[in-house]
Amino acid sequence: xxxxxxxxxxxxxxxxxxxxxxxxxxxxxxxxxxxxxxxxxxxxxxxxxxxxxxxxxxxxxxxxxxxxxxxxxxxxxxxxxxxxxxxxxxxxxxxxxxxxxxxxxxxxxxxxxxxxxxxxxxxxxxxxxxxxxxxxxxxxxxxxxxxxxxxxxxxxxxxxxxxxxxxxxxxxxxxxxxxxxxxxxxxxxxxxxxxxxxxxxxxxxxxxxxxxxxxxxxxxxxxxxxxxxxxxxxxxxxxxxxxxxxxxxxxxxxxxxxxxxxxxxxxxxxxxxxxxxxxxxxxxxxxxxxxxxxxxxxxxxxxxxxxxxxxxxxxxxxxxxxxxxxxxxxxxxxxxxxxxxxxxxxxxxxxxxxxxxxxxxxxxxxxxxxxxxxxxxxxxxxxxxxxxxxxxxxxxxxxxxxxxxxxxxxxxxxxxxxxxxxxxxxxxxxxxx
Amino acid sequence: xxxxxxxxxxxxxxxxxxxxxxxxxxxxxxxxxxxxxxxxxxxxxxxxxxxxxxxxxxxxxxxxxxxxxxxxxxxxxxxxxxxxxxxxxxxxxxxxxxxxxxxxxxxxxxxxxxxxxxxxxxxxxxxxxxxxxxxxxxxxx
Ligand SMILES: [Zn+2]
Numbered sequence: 001x002x003x004x005x006x007x008x009x010x011x012x013x014x015x016x017x018x019x020x021x022x023x024x025x026x027x028x029x030x031x032x033x034x035x036x037x038x039x040x041x042x043x044x045x046x047x048x049x050x051x052x053x054x055x056x057x058x059x060x061x062x063x064x065x066x067x068x069x070x071x072x073x074x075x076x077x078x079x080x081x082x083x084x085x086x087x088x089x090x091x092x093x094x095x096x097x098x099x100x101x102x103x104x105x106x107x108x109x110x111x112x113x114x115x116x117x118x119x120x121x122x123x124x125x126x127x128x129x130x131x132x133x134x135x136x137x138x139x140x141x142x143x144x145x146x147x148x149x150x151x152x153x154x155x156x157x158x159x160x161x162x163x164x165x166x167x168x169x170x171x172x173x174x175x176x177x178x179x180x181x182x183x184x185x186x187x188x189x190x191x192x193x194x195x196x197x198x199x200x201x202x203x204x205x206x207x208x209x210x211x212x213x214x215x216x217x218x219x220x221x222x223x224x225x226x227x228x229x230x231x232x233x234x235x236x237x238x239x240x241x242x243x244x245x246x247x248x249x250x251x252x253x254x255x256x257x258x259x260x261x262x263x264x265x266x267x268x269x270x271x272x273x274x275x276x277x278x279x280x281x282x283x284x285x286x287x288x289x290x291x292x293x294x295x296x297x298x299x300x301x302x303x304x305x306x307x308x309x310x311x312x313x314x315x316x317x318x319x320x321x322x323x324x325x326x327x328x329x330x331x332x333x334x335x336x337x338x339x340x341x342x343x344x345x346x347x348x349x350x351x352x353x354x355x356x357x358x359x360x361x362x363x364x365x366x367x368x369x370x371x372x373x374x375x376x377x378x379x380x381x382x383x384x385x386x387x388x389x390x391x392x393x394x395x396x397x398x399x400x401x402x403x404x405x406x407x408x409x410x411x412x413x414x415x416x417x418x419x420x421x422x423x424x425x426x427x428x429x430x431x432x433x
Numbered sequence: 434x435x436x437x438x439x440x441x442x443x444x445x446x447x448x449x450x451x452x453x454x455x456x457x458x459x460x461x462x463x464x465x466x467x468x469x470x471x472x473x474x475x476x477x478x479x480x481x482x483x484x485x486x487x488x489x490x491x492x493x494x495x496x497x498x499x500x501x502x503x504x505x506x507x508x509x510x511x512x513x514x515x516x517x518x519x520x521x522x523x524x525x526x527x528x529x530x531x532x533x534x535x536x537x538x539x540x541x542x543x544x545x546x547x548x549x550x551x552x553x554x555x556x557x558x559x560x561x562x563x564x565x566x567x568x569x570x571x572x573x574x
Contacts, residue, residue, distance in 0.1 A: 376442045376498045383440040383502040383547070384531070385470050385477060411475050412444040415496040 002251055002314045005121040005153065006114065009261045010316045014309075017260050017317065022055045024289035025264065029053045029062070032295055035080040038073045039065070039297065056264060059287065059298070060275050066300045067100075070240065075101050081293045091139040092239040102239050103293035109148065111290050115237075115245030115259050116149025122250045122257075122314070123208040123233045125179050127154030132171060134182035134190075135213065136162040141243030142213050146181040149245065155179065162186065165193055176205040184216035184224065184232075185350050191227035201229025210235050212244050215325070215342045219401045221253075234323060240299055241286050247321055252313055255320030262290045265319060266298070267307055281306045284321065304331060304338075332427060334361055335368045337405045341426050344372065347398045351391075352380055358417045362430040370407045372399070375414045434567040435503035435551050437485045442498040443469075443476040453478065453497060460491030465571060466536035466545060481506070481536065481545060483572055503551045505558075505565040508541040508574075519544065519563060526557035538574035 004010045012020075030050045032039045042063040043049070052061060070078070079086070081103070088104045104112070125131065131150040135142025143161055150157040158171050162182070168190060171177060180187060187209055194204060206228050212235035221232050236256050237244035246263055247256035258265045266275055267282040276282045284301045288294075303324035312320060325331070325338055332339045345355045356375040361368060380391060392409050399407050418425045443449050450469070457464060466481040482488045485501060492499045509515050523530055529549040536543050543566070548554045555565055566574070 376444075378498055378500070381440075381442050381498045381500055383438075383477060383479070383500060385472060388442075388475070388477075389472065410444075411442070412446075413442065413449070413496055414498060416444065 003121050003124070003126070004316070005118040010118060010257070010318065012261070012317060014317060018056065020261055021264055021289060025056055025059065025287070026050070026053065028287070028289055028291075028295055029297065031080060031292075032297060036078055036295070038069070038077045039063075042069075059264060059266065062287075062298050064273060064285065064298045064300050065296050067302070070100055074099075078294060078296070079103055080295050081105060086293050089139075090141045090144065090239050090243060092141070100239055102242075105292040108242070108291055108293055111262055112145060112242040112245060113148030113152050115242065115248075115262065116145045116235075117152035118149075118259065119210055119233070119235050119245050119248030120146075120149050120153045120155065120179065120181075122248055122316075123179065123210050123231070124251075125150075125153050125155055125208065129153070129155040129178045130158065130175055131155035131179040131181065132158040132160050132168070132175075132177040134160045134162055134168055134180060134186060135244075141237065141239050142181075142183070145237070145243040145245055146210065150179075150181075165190065169194055169197070172204065172206060173199075178205060178207050180206050180209045180228070180230070182209075182211060183213050184211040184220055185214060185346055187211050187224050187228070187232070188220060188350055191224055195227050201227065204229050206230045208233065210248075212236055215323075215340060215346055217343075217402045236321070236324070238286075238301060240294075240296055240301075241288055242291065246286065250312065250314035250316055255308060255312075255322055257312070257314075257316045257318040257320055258307075260318045263288055265307060265321065267305070268300075270302075270304075278307055278309055284324065332359070332361060332429065334370050335405050337403065339370075339403055339405070343402050344399065347395070347402050348374065351395045351398055353377060353395065356414070356417055358425065359427045360430070361428070368431065370405065371410060372407050373410050373412045373417060375417060376411050377414065434565060435555060436481065436506050436545075436566065436568050436571060437501040438504040438545070438547070439480045439482055439485055439488050439492075440500050440502045441478040441480070441492060443478055445474045445476065450476075450478065452495065453492065456491050456495040456497070457482070457488060460487055462488045462491065466534065466543075468532075468534035468545075470532070479532075479534070479545075479547075481571060485568075502547060505546045505548065505551060505555055506571065507544050507546070507558075507563060507565055508538075509535070509544050510541055516544065519558075522558050522561045522563055523548070523554065525561075526554055528554040528557070541574070543571075543574065 033050045085105050086103045087106050089101050091099050091101045133146045137143030209230050209232045224232050233249040235244050235248045237246040247258040249256050264287040266285040270283040284303045286299050287297050305322045305324045308320050354377050358373040360371040396409050463483040464480050468479045470477045489499045507519050531547045533546045
């Protein structure tokens with residue numbers, strides 16, 4: 001039987017959610033107008049006042065926020081509460097060079113942890129469970145978020161944090177951990193290591209895993225489920241909006257329910273900014289309705305996905321999003337297939353290589369060529385030519401499984417990937433289209 | 434005693450091998466023997482050098498990936514059948530040779546062997562009166 005952490009909200013009829021969103025949005029717009037001069041100026045540029053926003057239907061009138069705004073307003077420019085009300089920051093490294101620093105009041109942390117608790121309960125968690133949190137703790141939201149959610153559910157929480165694989169496995173086995181929270185690549189690594197140690201899925205006490213914070217494929221999910229003997233659930237979130245738990249998978253394992261009582265999701269055309277109809281692929285945009293300290297309106301995630309309101313058999317009424325395929329501005333279309341560098345990174349790390357690579361795309365005789373230069377590492381080097389070729393084959397197979405198309409891997413010397421202003425050039429697209 | 438051979442990864446780009454020899458020359462490393470295993474798109478250089486630690490540290494500075502590999506080195510005198518005698522000893526020991534290469538010393542020629550089980554091969558050949566050279570002896574020949 002499906003269980004919920006907050007059934008009255010998670011399974012509320014659509015009208016009730018909409019009414020809640022309308023009420024919260026109006027209050028949030030007013031809050032931001034009064035307390036965040038940066039956003040007020042953006043609204044004024046569009047000749048908007050809070051009175052122009054009467055319901056969720058007017059949301060599209062509001063200006064977007066993007067990573068560039070976060071950078072421009074760094075560090076305190078988007079803060080809506082005096083520091084005496086704030087109790088924590090979390091931070092993530094930004095691709096634009098500046099770190100993202102997000103602020104939380106105690107209320108913000110409570111809401112965030114409740115969202116994570118919903119994800120844990122949706123994965124079957126109860127207060128009888130032993131929940132091992134192997135996400136990194138600290139500035140990264142993964143550890144603190146799931147840790148808080150696990151407490152709210154009442155699980156016995158093991159704050160293992162990341163790393164020290166031997167100790168991770170010892171806790172799982174000795175304390176009979178039943179739920180594992182970490183990145184999918186670390187789950188895969190733990191699974192492989194336990195298999196090498198001769199542990200069978202039957203011997204491993206885990207029954208569910210909540211994995212997020214990086215791109216992973218269905219194939220990877222099946223592999224992890226098989227080696228660990230669990231059901232693996234996806235979880236999504238971003239520091240700017242709160243952290244993990246913005247959306248999560250239910251027993252259906254088919255799309256992640258967005259916590260619509262706290263966040264409004266839109267899908268837009270990344271080029272024009274126009275809102276797209278349900279079911280269309282586009283860039284995901286979030287408005288946080290409850291955030292007190294760091295309330296972002298219409299924040300562009302750069303994640304590409306689709307939304308569906310199709311009825312879900314789990315009973316939850318919140319809209320579902322597909323697994324994001326990566327960041328919109330990084331996406332490449334090669335032989336008609338969407339390829340995201342983040343997916344390549346995941347496969348490289350899973351196979352023991354460093355995330356130092358360069359994608360070279362060209363078009364020869366009307367067909368795209370797809371080459372990836374990968375830096376050799378001391379770990380992957382051996383004196384045996386056949387062994388190096390075999391390892392490269394494993395990597396190419398892994399890439400094909402993740403991306404759906406074949407790439408040719410060329411091994412290169414370390415630190416030879418072209419750099420521009422200290423940042424590696426990841427993509428060279430020579431196609432003239 | 435087995436000797437540490439330096440194995441270096443080489444990407445397939447013009448001038449890479451020369452960049453490596455330059456780095457070694459600059460570091461004052463003398464290459465006694467060198468062999469190149471080549472594929473279409475990468476290679477492995479295998480070398481016997483006078484100073485393995487200096488060699489690996491200058492290579493690392495120049496962004497090469499290098500590792501040590503234990504190899505066995507035997508003197509092959511300029512007589513009929515001397516190489517055959519060594520190879521026969523390997524065959525009788527049932528140890529596989531992964532690869533071999535040679536270099537000329539002041540008096541003798543020397544064969545370098547990479548085998549599947551270095552310790553076993555060394556012990557068995559030692560039993561047949563064939564002594565492999567040590568790192569110090571290599572410097573003298
Ligand atoms: Zn569902």
